[in-house]
Amino acid sequence: MAVQTVAANTESSVDLGPAAALSCRECKERFDLGPIFACASCFGPLEVAYDLPSGSPEELRKRIEAGPNNIWRYAPLLPVPADVADKPNTNPGFTQLVKADNLARELGVTGGLYVKDDSGNPTHSFKDRVVAIAVEAARAFGFTTLSCSSTGNLAGAVGAAAARAGFRSCVFIPHDLEQGKVVMAAVYGGELVGIEGNYDDVNRFCSELIGDPLGEGWGFVNVNLRPYYGEGSKTLAYEICEQLGWRLPDQIVIPIASGSQLTKIDKGLQELIKLGLVEDRPYKIFGAQAEGCSPVSAAFKAGHDVVRPQKPNTIAKSLAIGNPADGPYVLDIARRTGGAVEDVDDEQVVDAIKLLARTEGIFAETAGGVTVGVTKKLIEAGVIDPTLTTVVLNTGDGLKTLDAVAATSQATATIRPSLDAFRAAGLATS
Numbered sequence: 001m002a003v004q005t006v007a008a009n010t011e012s013s014v015d016l017g018p019a020a021a022l023s024c025r026e027c028k029e030r031f032d033l034g035p036i037f038a039c040a041s042c043f044g045p046l047e048v049a050y051d052l053p054s055g056s057p058e059e060l061r062k063r064i065e066a067g068p069n070n071i072w073r074y075a076p077l078l079p080v081p082a083d084v085a086d087k088p089n090t091n092p093g094f095t096q097l098v099k100a101d102n103l104a105r106e107l108g109v110t111g112g113l114y115v116k117d118d119s120g121n122p123t124h125s126f127k128d129r130v131v132a133i134a135v136e137a138a139r140a141f142g143f144t145t146l147s148c149s150s151t152g153n154l155a156g157a158v159g160a161a162a163a164r165a166g167f168r169s170c171v172f173i174p175h176d177l178e179q180g181k182v183v184m185a186a187v188y189g190g191e192l193v194g195i196e197g198n199y200d201d202v203n204r205f206c207s208e209l210i211g212d213p214l215g216e217g218w219g220f221v222n223v224n225l226r227p228y229y230g231e232g233s234k235t236l237a238y239e240i241c242e243q244l245g246w247r248l249p250d251q252i253v254i255p256i257a258s259g260s261q262l263t264k265i266d267k268g269l270q271e272l273i274k275l276g277l278v279e280d281r282p283y284k285i286f287g288a289q290a291e292g293c294s295p296v297s298a299a300f301k302a303g304h305d306v307v308r309p310q311k312p313n314t315i316a317k318s319l320a321i322g323n324p325a326d327g328p329y330v331l332d333i334a335r336r337t338g339g340a341v342e343d344v345d346d347e348q349v350v351d352a353i354k355l356l357a358r359t360e361g362i363f364a365e366t367a368g369g370v371t372v373g374v375t376k377k378l379i380e381a382g383v384i385d386p387t388l389t390t391v392v393l394n395t396g397d398g399l400k401t402l403d404a405v406a407a408t409s410q411a412t413a414t415i416r417p418s419l420d421a422f423r424a425a426g427l428a429t430s
């Protein structure tokens with residue numbers, strides 16, 4: 001292993017709180033904090049390494065509970081400066097953990113079923129979490145333009161955060177996204193570029209742009225700021241455990257696009273255990289994909305360690321990444337924790353969106369249909385244990401993917417404004 005300068009960070013002017021260095025997930029080589037994302041030695045992905053807080057778990061728990069009602073309550077565990085809550089940012093997080101008793105009854109779950117509903121974030125998806133962290137890194141590294149390759153939700157989150165935090169933004173999406181995603185990406189006043197191709201084409205284009213003088217001074221939240229961005233997903237793990245009364249859930253069902261969110265939720269749970277904030281006991285992580293873009297699920301079922309890229313074709317466009325960067329790590333985590341990766345088809349996605357809406361009054365986007373659909377499928381298959389505590393993620397808002405349910409969600413009747421007409425429609429209860 002090469003000798004890298006860890007101590008050099010102490011001389012650097014970059015203040016990202018407890019973040020100490022970047023560390024290669026493959027060869028463990030360490031690098032100074034900076035806008036880099038791949039190991040110079042082995043090209044493995046870099047992730048943030050910390051000097052985590054010392055002191056008793058009780059002290060830390062109290063400090064967190066006294067913090068703001070957003071992700072900044074976990075600032076001691078994130079790559080952000082200590083005064084982050086005072087800076088202009090979108091301040092996402094601390095979304096509802098809904099005890100879904102009606103859905104539990106319908107699915108036969110007796111051990112407690114919860115929906116972590118991230119549609120309540122500022123731009124109505126979980127992406128506000130990752131972007132909020134990337135914004136602080138972009139500030140620390142002196143970038144003036146924020147950018148990303150996006151399946152839709154990320155573009156909106158970047159647009160909003162850039163507007164609030166005072167960056168220029170220029171974001172890239174596949175040209176054929178849902179109207180709700182396009183409008184939300186454009187409305188905040190930044191530049192929005194549709195690329196003729198799918199997400200994997202957009203991502204490849206952005207990688208080229210970073211290496212070119214055209215992209216100089218640009219912070220791509222999910223490319224050159226990816227190590228910081230990813231850390232935002234840890235806050236889902238922190239919140240779920242805190243909201244359960246500082247307890248690990250037994251089973252968590254997480255959607256997979258690039259797989260970043262799933263791997264960082266696992267990292268967050270491991271940190272809570274290490275810090276003594278929760279009792280160390282086994283938990284299982286389940287990954288959820290749409291059949292029309294299920295490279296990780298296919299690899300899991302085939303017993304493979306590598307993920308074969310696919311060409312996406314599904315209504316779950318926010319998850320439509322055919323070549324997921326974190327796929328192999330997702331496979332590791334699902335296998336290590338005794339979980340699984342499963343997929344459902346588009347019809348099951350629509351049915352699951354309507355099931356969640358009908359039972360819990362939560363209108364999920366297609367990604368939420370994927371997690372609820374996979375949960376149902378895995379319970380029926382005896383893979384998810386209905387007697388244990390299960391948390392299902394809804395990562396986005398159904399208003400952004402209206403097309404998925406529009407055809408089957410229309411007025412029951414259209415009538416003249418008269419009692420006779422209403423009686424004739426047969427909708428009265430008496």
Ligand SMILES: *Cc1c(COP(=O)(O)O)cnc(C)c1O
Nearest residue numbers: 153257258259260261367395396
């Ligand atoms: C981006 C996204 C995800 C998951 O993304 P990862 O790339 O796997 O981290 C899940 N749900 C929604 C709604 C998203 O927009």
